[in-house]
Amino acid sequence: MRQNNNMVAMILAGGRGSRLFELTKKVAKPAVYFGGKYRIIDFPLSNCANSSVEVVGVLTQYESVLLNSYVARDHHWGLDAKDSGVFVLPPREKDETGFGEYRGTADAITQNIDFLDQMKAEYVLVLSGDHIYKMDYADMLEHHKKTGADATIAVLEVPLKEANRFGIMNTDKNDIIVEFEEKPAKPKSNLASMGIYIFEYKQLRKYLLQDEKNPDSSHDFGKDIIPNYLADGKRLTAYRFKGYWKDVGTIDSLWEANMDLINPNNELDIFDLDWKIYTEDVNAVPQFIGENADVNNALITQGCQVYGSVKNSVLFTNTVISQDAKIIDSVIMPNATVGRGAKVTRCIVADNVEIAPGAVVGNKDSENILLVAKNVSK
């Protein structure tokens, strides 16, 4: 194990993401497509690679064969060096306890204490597999060490009026956390937890084992572990994050996050060569923009063929936009095809969907974004 490798990341990737409907029918939420060529989980995994966090456990649960085999190819993120690795950690049968599902975020880690022991973890970095952001976890670890904290929680300043939707950290003037409130009706602070924690492993191990035995616990970091730390007077510090962060829990927010990328000044900046987002290496030729195509304000990736008009839209790998088709304010996921003269407005078109020639889907005045998950005939 290398020197800097004593922080092991554990990505919670078991979410169903049911508000993404058909997009999560066959894949877990962290595997949902995003940004033209990525999947959501590429972001925490690339962050790990770029932060020199070389051992990553991915805690999967629900319908995860695609997610499991996707993250298992750890060379996509350069996490295939000698002592590196992305390890898929689903619930499993054990000698003493038999078969069990993960009962909560903390329980998922508790059930993998043997993995953390085996990897000789010194620190544990708990991450969520379905948030989009760029963060240097090495810097967060530095902060954790410097403040002498028992645990460090990454926080984001949110508008105070929205703070009631988040887990809110109330801190003293040194950013020491004095209180944690889950979705408070009257928030006292605007520091929202991002669900990103660094713990000193040995101590966390004790808390987890205690929590496991507690029949009243929901085995959750926010609801159980953090309050226990606070109750014991442990030192919890807030690590303030500035920058783009998005939980794409709904079709509308997924659409918005994609649209954000078209803006050349967007904060996420996937063009930054010093913090690349790595993903699967697909075999696809470069995109082809045809003779009569008309492309503006668009994000388009390899394998696409555009013969029609694309405005303010994101095209994923291998999509085909036929002649005279119009794509407006939309997101077209991999391998989808839009037939001649069809018109797509304010939609997310799921992968492999075919929109027949002449078909019209979506509406420029619709309040919500339309998810097109099945083939559309004229």
Added chain:
Amino acid sequence: MRQNNNMVAMILAGGRGSRLFELTKKVAKPAVYFGGKYRIIDFPLSNCANSSVEVVGVLTQYESVLLNSYVARDHHWGLDAKDSGVFVLPPREKDETGFGEYRGTADAITQNIDFLDQMKAEYVLVLSGDHIYKMDYADMLEHHKKTGADATIAVLEVPLKEANRFGIMNTDKNDIIVEFEEKPAKPKSNLASMGIYIFEYKQLRKYLLQDEKNPDSSHDFGKDIIPNYLADGKRLTAYRFKGYWKDVGTIDSLWEANMDLINPNNELDIFDLDWKIYTEDVNAVPQFIGENADVNNALITQGCQVYGSVKNSVLFTNTVISQDAKIIDSVIMPNATVGRGAKVTRCIVADNVEIAPGAVVGNKDSENILLVAKNVSK
């Protein structure tokens, strides 16, 4: 997916191996140490790599965190090229069926039909994770194609008097299987199934889905799927294997298999540079043989330090044999240490065990091999 990649291997690695006692208390049987530096599952995995079978699913079930994280590092077997991969496939929660264990060898494959679909399998190679042998699966596939078989089963000639311990294939003169008998009281043939199958995937898929619905099935290849193929008049051919093959199910047979390697003319030949057995790359210096050491008829690997006498024994990685210690007819597993003047005879010493100076374990006249799984004091 590359041209030759349409055969996907599925390694059944869920066995408890309970007759290996403490050796399988914390690891599944396929992860048990063998041959100085290997684990049992290195053999089927290296066979896959050497046969250009580039996509391998490992079906794990019981107490498998070590096995899972071991096989996940697919670069050990060179199975980390672009479209290659070793994929850990434990039982999982599904949209329709919820959580379920693997109910049998066939069920383990059935529950991973989505994986095989995703990998675009054309052929499925079913392997066992706990047998020691070298086989060219590409050659077996050639044979399968040439004979126009629906399924091909690798068979081994066993002494007729032992045939009642195996699944026996009764064949016609062209090696077409006409009958399958599980552990027959009166064997009609000496061709034992090695539990290695090649199936045409599309056809197998149908059989598996039918079998899944059959409440009377034990969901086993030998007991259910193969008989169903035969009942339907499908063409099943035997692929005759010649060479070393061993199921190391007991302490005695595990010891024997290790001892076999000391014989310079052993059939397994782990020294063959054209069919290397790949394994974990450990950080250990070359072995050191001390001034007063006495080493004969031994297989010793890197990291070992030998100051005493080693006769007819196998030393695994990082074992230390102190001065005046005597190791006779024994197998010493990784990181075990034998103190000054201690004597070990006809033993398997489990990993990390310490044998105190002057202690005496094992007996040259014992019928069975002694498994030493706990520290021994004088």
Added chain:
Amino acid sequence: MVDALGIINFEDSTADIEGLGNYRPVPAISFLGRYRIIDFVLSNMTNSGMSQIQVHIKEKPRSLIEHLGTGLHYNINSKRGKLRLLYGESKVMSEVYNHDIGSFIQNMQYIEDSNKPYVIIAPSYMIYKIDYTEVLKEHIASQNDITVLYKNVDNAKTEFIGCDTLVMDKDKHITSIEKNRGKYKTRAVSMEAYVLSKRLFIELVNRAANTSALYWFKDILREVCGELKMVGYPVRGYVACINTLPSYFKANMELRCPDIASDLFVEDWPIHTMTNDSAPTRYSKDAQVCSSVVANGCVIEGKVENCVIGRNVTVKKGAVVKNCIILPGAFIGESAKLDSVIVDKSAIVHHVKKLVGTPEAPIYVKRADRI
């Protein structure tokens, strides 16, 4: 799975891709925005199941060391297979001695050590798709000494100049090999790709060395034509020979068109390359793009017409780029008007207002130049 050792040979001195060829060997030249020239021959080999491959190069190994790596991205199993970059290690007195025979002899140990009974030799500068499984199967069945890939063309008067052409009888036995000097329209152009037993290969290499210190492998083949049973094997589909700057320009321009490209890029025969992890390309509200191939990572704000644009290229608002090949990382500034120009990697075109070449003589802008 093909039981042959692959040898990727380097081009002789008749191949001269001026400008681009000064900075890297031909196999490392960027092609169609995303690829390098060597990706095509290498993907042919690995897609055919070959896992022991040697790449012989004449000079400047650096760019290829990085592009090839250990071959994982070409699907080579790093334990079982081996992608080996071989490079003449002794100093060559004069450039004329820097030939393939010299490289084969210097690295003969690696050829002999291979456990494969056959060798398949091909240069990188011929671009096409071939399944060597079929070629080798036919080679073995027919008991020929040497199988030579060729392509029937009807533009030999203007293309493939300097290439070998095969003269064959009706059974495709090769009776002689002649240089294409542009005299005839239809010719059977040799792909300079050969299938033969390793034993015969080594024999011919030694024979070439003993015949003349200046001989290339193709020279000895020309000589043994009558003596050995050499047979042609036709290549179907698109073929390009990248041996001059105009032919490089032409091949890029042809393969822009999905109709032609679909001949070379098919789903079950991927062209592997080293990924760069570039973001998708962003088109601004002012972008005007048509009839162009654009790689990932670009920011396009200007006008792009009939172009091949490499990875991470910027075309600023106001720029007009027509019939151009822009290599990765180049920057085209606001006022630039380019027509029939090849801009090499990381060049910055900023202070030049207008550059106009022709397809027959495209203008070349040097690597990392600032103009």
Added chain:
Amino acid sequence: MVDALGIINFEDSTADIEGLGNYRPVPAISFLGRYRIIDFVLSNMTNSGMSQIQVHIKEKPRSLIEHLGTGLHYNINSKRGKLRLLYGESKVMSEVYNHDIGSFIQNMQYIEDSNKPYVIIAPSYMIYKIDYTEVLKEHIASQNDITVLYKNVDNAKTEFIGCDTLVMDKDKHITSIEKNRGKYKTRAVSMEAYVLSKRLFIELVNRAANTSALYWFKDILREVCGELKMVGYPVRGYVACINTLPSYFKANMELRCPDIASDLFVEDWPIHTMTNDSAPTRYSKDAQVCSSVVANGCVIEGKVENCVIGRNVTVKKGAVVKNCIILPGAFIGESAKLDSVIVDKSAIVHHVKKLVGTPEAPIYVKRADRI
């Protein structure tokens, strides 16, 4: 994690490991049965969390291309990091011009492109263990211009001949750098490993080039000694300088002993290398082995005493090998009696009955020689 670009420099012409050095550059020479010399400096860097590393070599890149690969086995993340083998691509007129400054200048773009503010330069032929995290931390805190690693030795009369030695005041400020000509017993030998800002490094490289076309980096350091704040940083523990065949022999022999080796090989500071997937070593019933280090994959049937035996070596029954270093793949036949011999890779000692050298002048048997 160290925020520095690593530069592994090549040795100057005072280093001459005769025989072994003819077939590969010094960093690629086999060491202690399992390793190559470069593994030590490279493991120091990657264990310190450095992921951008350049290896500059003078000639013969082939063996290092294969040994280094993309650096995965040294724990370099292939996406975020980069292990780059750099090799002067323009032809050098004469050997004296083939110096590190020339290589730095030719590859300056790759140095400038790095986003690291510091560089750490070290040659491969000094073997020791150091955590650069600590060195850089101290370098930054002390605001020195250059930190130079050194080792206090008391055998400078016979060892480290030709190496730079540091003259320091009591605060470890370096007042001058002098060559060790074997006059004094105790000296502070420079490890020729330097920590400095990238900006200053580039400045010094340019200054060296402008001063003399024959200058090495160490030459310019000697000059700026008074001008810049250069400070020594002591290395603790075992140090070997592999610059001659006898010193190579001695270091191998010393590190045979676990007591000495335990200084260099510790659990939390692994020495990474390219694995060979060799089987364990097999000792026959006739084997007689003592006081030796033996790598994997060997078959030992004869007598081996005080030796370092590389991977996949065969020592037949009847052979007697004492005080020898046998490199990987060599074969020692039945009747051979060897004492103080270095047998290079894949050599076959079969027809020679007796070869006896001395530790000061070990006999060298050439690579793949059959004697």
